[in-house]
Amino acid sequence: MRAFRFSCAGDALKAAGWLFFVMVTMALSLISNTEAQAQQSSRITEVTSPGGIKAWLVRDTTLPLIAMEFAFLGGAAQDGPKQVGLAHLTASLLDEGAGDLNAQAFQQKLADHALELHFNAGRDEMxxxxxxxxxxxxxxxxxxxxxxxxxxxxxxxxERIRAAVMATLRRRSTEPNAIANDRWYALAFPDHPYGRPVDGTLESVPGLTRDDIAGFARKTLARSNLRVAVVGDISPEELGQRLDAAFGTLPQTAELTPVANVTPQRIGTVDVIPLNVPQSVVVMGTVGLERRDPDFMAAYVLNHILGGSAFSSRLFKEVREARGLAYSVYSYQVALAHVGLWFAGTATKNERAAESIALISAEFQRMLDQGPTAEELKEAKSYLTGSYALRFDTSSKVAGQLLQIQIDDLGIDYVDRRNAMVEAVTLDDIKHVAGRLADARKALVVVVGKPVGLSGG
Known part of the structure; x- marks a missing residue:
């Protein structure tokens, strides 16, 4: 989310030139061999600056570009119960003026040098x-x-960014998907930070003060919770110096409030939010595995077969192709820092919402009870290993992948090991993880619309 930006004719010309350059760069990246790119991404150097700041670097001098992704662990989970949306508002303001540059001067300097600098907040990190x-x-x-x-x-x-956030929240308050997702988390985690919407609420955001924002930045932006990934035309020695220059004066240790591990509540119940729309939006969520769980990869492959593939999954075949209940149906895993979750979702005619939910639940249970066929497992492995290289076809994607691997604490050699881990998954592994996910046979279901034959609350 960004608010109104300052511009002029000169900026427009520079932006157009920068856009042309980026388009050419992306085209060159896409033309190149993506498998080679994936192999290149595994040549990671761990850089430690003279001041002790660590980063993962993939040096690439092919193009005169530097892409950096970084994160401060904490995120919206650090919002207080009465400060919902504080992390999001703080992140949105970090590039709105700094030092002796006000917002206009700061943005002008970014534009003058064709720079992109953005911040955002998630549940577990900024x-x-x-x-x-x-x-x-x-x-x-x-x-x-x-x-x-x-x-x-x-x-x-x-006040400008606050107004933009409020406008977004008002729009989200009428969007079925946003309503359903926010309600699911609120019901699943009623007394936990995960139950609060990351962007805040129409009631909470007006009460956030400048002191709240400055205090949040002071407590959460530190070296101890910083993770950095860099790809591009920069040496390890220079990167170390620039890491110290950029982050070296931050506090050594973040003042983070401990966040407890949590289990979703209300599993096995249905909540209906009436909304006068022609289609009902369905969100079904249940317990899953955390990212560092040794059985996560088996669950990942299992989910791909169930609903992770756009056109070959069981849910797609049964819900869309066989019965025409919905245009899109899917399942996916969410691995937060303190809980693992498994979701399925769709949008369908109000009069067929109950049928769709029953069918998705039945397919979920059948998969956990019987597992996939040998052919389904073979096809899933082929797709998941073959498509992995597409995550590394631009410098930005490589940096993003390396950052997430650090956040998930998977090890600097994960890129090299990942496909072998997928290939190693067996039918017995999937049977084992299905047994561990016995509680996933029931879900917390949130429906937004006017579903026929469904009630709950």
């Missing part, structure tokens, strides 16, 4: 991304330094 041409690295890293160490949080910027 993320940032930086994109720059090699020749503009000095300015790029200096603006990053200002954003994370000297954000201004000027009144004008706070």
């Amino acid at each position: 993320r940032g991304s930086l994109r720059t041409l090699s020749e503009n690295r000095e300015v790029a890293f200096d603006l990053l330094r200002l954003a994370v160490t000297q954000p201004r949080f000027d009144t004008e910027a706070v």
